[in-house]
Amino acid sequence: MGSSSLLLFWGYCGLFFWVIFPLESMAVDVNECLDTTTCPAYATCTNTLDSYYCTCKRGFLSSNGLTQFRGPGVTCKDIDECSQSSSRCGPHSVCRNLLGRYKCSCFPGFSSPTGNDWIPGNPDDFFCTDVDECTDPGICPKHATCHNSPGSYSCVCNLGFESSSGNRNIQGPGETCEDVDECADPGICPEHATCHNSPGSYSCVCNLGFESSSGNRNIQGPGETCEDVDECLHMCPSNAMCTNTPGSYFCTCSPGFAPSNGKLSFTEQGVHCRDIDECSQGPSPCGPNSVCTNALGSYSCSCIGGFQPNPEGSLNFSCKRIPFKCKEDVIPNNEQVQLCQVGAAVEPEHGSFCTLINATFSVLDDACENRTAEVSLKNTAESLSSVLKQTSTWSNFTKEETSALATVVLESVKSSTLAAFLNPSANVSQTVRAEHLEIESKIIKEGCTEENMTFHLKAQGDEMKIACSIIEESDSTGPTGVAFVSFWGMESFLDESFFQDPQTPLANFQSKLKMKMNSRIVQGIMTGEKKDGFSYPVIYTLENIEPKQEFESPICVSWDTNLEGGRWMSSGCVVLEASKTHTVCSCNRMMNLAIIMASGELTMEFSLYLISHVGIIISLVCLVLAIATFLLCRAIRNHNTYLHLHLCICLFLAKTLFIIGVDKTDNQMGCAIIAGFLHYLFLACFFWMLVEAVMLFLMVRNLKVVNYFSSRNIKMWYLCAFGYGLPVVVVAVSASVQPQGYGMHNRCWLNIDRGFIWSFLGPVCAIIMINSILLTWTLCVLRQKLSSVNSEVSTFKDTRLLTLKAFAQLFILGCSWVLGLFQIGPMASIMAYLFTIINSLQGAFIFVIHCLLNRQVREEYRRLFTKKIKPSSETQSSGILLSSNPSTSKTG
Known part of the structure; x- marks a missing residue:
């Protein structure tokens, strides 16, 4: 068989099989599910190749119990899911069965996020949570508090309120909370308290005159009582x-x-x-010849002049007359005077002194020998003038003898004048002129006839004014006698060497004051003078021996016999007016008076002088140490150190020149030059502080720029030109405008009389203000930068430290000069001490701030004292150029 025949054969065979078998498989299937009656209601039909089956839908169950069934007679019955499980829907819920399904709903007072009537298959899960009804502010009535409970709530009236229904828990409309009147209970408050009802509460307030045991005004609750207030602690007035x-x-x-x-x-x-003024009641409780002095709640009795209290045991106060003493009141408690008494052995060197003492006493013996005889004031004045006439003898006495003899003479004139006033037949007014003294006396018999009358008594160009109010204060029982005495030539013996000011007790300090006696010695006398002074001043007008100069300050001094036998003191009198020819003094009593002209700083206390000089010496030593530290300590050498160095040099030169030349006032031109250099050096200190503030501000503004200063070729000589040059300009302008402003009569400094001091204070105040603004701005910038970087960065920390030290330095140097502006008024003494202490110790403060408070400097000092050599790795040199990196050294 050929190949073609073979292929044809197999083709026929394939066609045979394709035709035979497909025909059998193409038999048509019947779909029973198309008939709606095939399966019962609530069932689903499922077709198969040769049959079908039925399945009940979800929520239904077949009557035969089978899941899949077919044929007639089988039905699908609804399943009651709610009966199968009591917790089908969860707690606080209700399950309701439906045909083929069920639904869930929450109990009242509960809610589900899915809402009620939830059916399986809906989104989300069903669960019930409690509803907080108390979130609704209107759920409860006023004065009630809402209490939530699972599925419900209740309202409870607040304390002090009760519900209108009498229930404790109330709910729903119509219920109200009414105030409870706690005061209806008579025992709610303690005894002596009154109850005051208030909405929701009450308070008990103690009645007037009682206070609560706790000290609170409103009391409540047990244990509180009202106790009687002892008003006697504060209710009654004084006395x-x-x-x-x-x-x-x-x-x-x-x-x-x-x-x-x-x-x-x-x-x-x-x-x-x-x-009660007992003294105004009649008769006087003190009796005759007495003075009744009213006191607060009482009175006191004293005898008038010439009388003394009766020591005899009388129940009532009384006064008896005392004999007039003349010589006994004059003899001072002095050893030299006691040696000159009659009958005592007198040493040859005291012969002349005792001769004048005894001559003075003999005058008193004549004046006071006969109490009833009239004393001739003229004869007494001439006799005492002969004692003053012996000038050659006075010049040979010691200081103690001179003061003792002067005291005897002054008291003798006073005593003999008072003796002359004892005789009422004496002239009403008289003037007695002797060679060395002049006396004008006046007897006032009927007191002052006119209100505000003033008596004028004159002697040798000097004058005393005494008002009627002073005459009326006299303790004299009869006519009042006043006298004014002026001594000529006595001032040459009782000169300024007898002056002793309690504010300047050391003689070596007083020697720096240029003083001179510039008036005659005068004396005021009055009968019945009060020992404690008058209520109104006595006015003395003294003629200047030499015309007063502008730089001189007059001092009214009185002779104090209780101080070293006799010394001039500045207490008791003040200067009212001073002209070239006269000085007016106001005194609180009759006294021996004179005028001393002082051309130095008399009011400066020695303690200030000592503090100033000791502080300046300490500052100079500290400044030398600081300068040596800045030059030799290479660990801290940077631009800030060089700024501190120039400041210390200027301050050192200024204080050295101050302590050496500020009081060199003998040469006017030299004093002016010293004042000019002091002006320049102190200004240079402040201008260098201004340079430091500007550099710190620029450094902080440019901290992120490396070598900011050197990159802009800011050399040290630029800063030197500013720090040293601008003070030259200020001094030159000041000197050209007012050249006489440099130097004063008592110190080599700027003249303050015409406001020339502001040529220094003006720039100083301006620099202090500018520096304060710059340094405050610097701190603000640092604070902003520190908030954005690590706070431990050394650059920021060092710069902040430098700024704070600059603030301290500005305060130290600027504060003292600012304090100098406030040395007036009641705070002048305190401000003077603060000014002296801070100003004299400026160098010490700077040494402490920039050296002793610097950690690296302390380490260098420690190595120096322990003779340890610092490792070469730790040393560095910045040369003369300025560096902007302060983190290389912990300086300030």
Whole structure:
């Protein structure tokens, strides 16, 4: 068989099989599920190749119990899922069966995020959570608090309120909380208290005159009581006695006082207990020849002049006349005077002194020998003038003898003048002129006839004014005698060497004051003079021996016999007016008076002088140490160190020149030159501080730029030109505008009379203000940068430290000059001490700030004292050029 025949054979065979078998497989299947009655209701029909089967839908179960069934008679019954499980829907919920399914709903008071009537198959899971009804602010009535519970809530009236229904827990509309009136209970408050009802509460307030045991005004609760207030601690006025009663009190004035309302006892406010003037009542409680002095709540008795208290045992105060003493009142308690008494052995060197002493006493013996005889004031003045006439003898006495003899002469004139006033037949007014003294006296018999009358007494160009108010204060029983005495030539013996100011007790310090006696010695005398002084001043007008110069300051001095036998003191009188020819003094009593002209700083205390010089010496030593540290300590050498160095050099030169030349006032031109150099050096200190503040500010503004200063070729000599050049300009302009402003009569400094001091204070105040602004700005910039970088970066920390030290340095140098502006008024003394202490110790403060508080400097000092050599790796030199990297040294 050929190949073609073979192929044809196999083709027929294939066609045979394709025709025979497909025909059998193409028999058509019947789909029973197309008939809707094939399966019962609520069933699903599933067709198969030769049959079908039925399946009940979800939620249904076949009546025969089979999952797949067919044929008639089988039905699908609904499954009750809710009966199968009591927790089908979860807690706090209810399950309701439906045809072929079920639904879940929450109990009242609960809710589900899916909502009620949830059916399986819906999204999310069904669960019930409690509903917090208390979140609704209106769920409960006013004055009630809501309390939530699972599935419900309740309202409880607040404390002090009760429900309108009387129930504790209320719910629903119509219920209200009404206030409980606790005050209806009479025992709610303690005794002596009043109950005050308030919405929801109450308070008990103690009645007037009582206070609570706890100290609170409103009390509540057990344990609180109302106790009686002892009003006597603060309710009665001064000078009154208080009697406390339960809930009240009453006041009665103390003996010697009377109430302003006239009632014996009182409780009203505003009533005062006024002093009873027993002395105005008649008759006087002190008796005749006495003076009654009213006192607060009492009075005192004293005898008038010429009388003394009767020591005899009398129940009432009385005065008896005392004999007039003349010589006994004059003899001072002095050893030299005691040696000159009659009958005592007198040494040859005291012969001349005792001769004048005894001559003075003989004058007193003649004047006071006969108490009833008229004393001739003229004869007495001429006799005492002969004692003053012996000038050659006075010049040979010691200082103690001179003061003792002067005291005897002054007191003798006073005593003999008072003796002349004892005789009422004496002339009403008289003027006695002797060779070395002049006396004008006046007897006032009927007191002052006109209000505000003033008596004028003159002697040798000097004058005393005494007002009628002073005459009326006299203790004299009869006519009042006043006298004014002016001594000529006595001032040459009792000169300025006898002056002793309690503010300048050391003689070596007083020697720096240029003083001179510039008036005659005068004396005021009055009968019945009060020892404690007058209520009104006595005015003395003294003629200057030499015209007063502008730089001189007059001092009114009085002779104090209780100080070293006799010394001039500045207490008791003040200068009212000073002209070239006269000086007016106001004194609180009659005294021996003179005028001393001082051309130095008399008011400066020695303690300030000592503090100033000791402080400056300490500062100079500290400045030398600081300068040496800045030059030799290479570990801290940078641009800041060189700024500190120039500041210390200027301050050192200024203080050295100050302590050496500030008081060199003998040469006017030299003093002006010294003042000019001081002006320049102190200004240079402040301009160098300005340079430092500007450099710190620029450094902080450019911390991210490496070698900021050197990159811009800012050399040290530029800064020197600013720090040293601008002060030259200020001084040159000041000197050209007012050349006489440099140097004063008492110190080599800027003249303050015409405001020239502001040529220094003006630039200083401006620099202090600029530096304060720059340094504050620097700290603000640093604070901003530190908030954005690591706070431990040494550059920021060192710069901040430099700024803070610059602030301290500005305060130290600037504060002292600012304090100098406030040395006036009641705080002048305190400001003077602060100014002196801070200004003199400026160098010490700078040494402490820039050296002792510097860690690297302390290490260098430690190595120096322990003789240890610093490793070369730790040293560095920056040369003269300025570096902007402060982190290379912990300086400030």
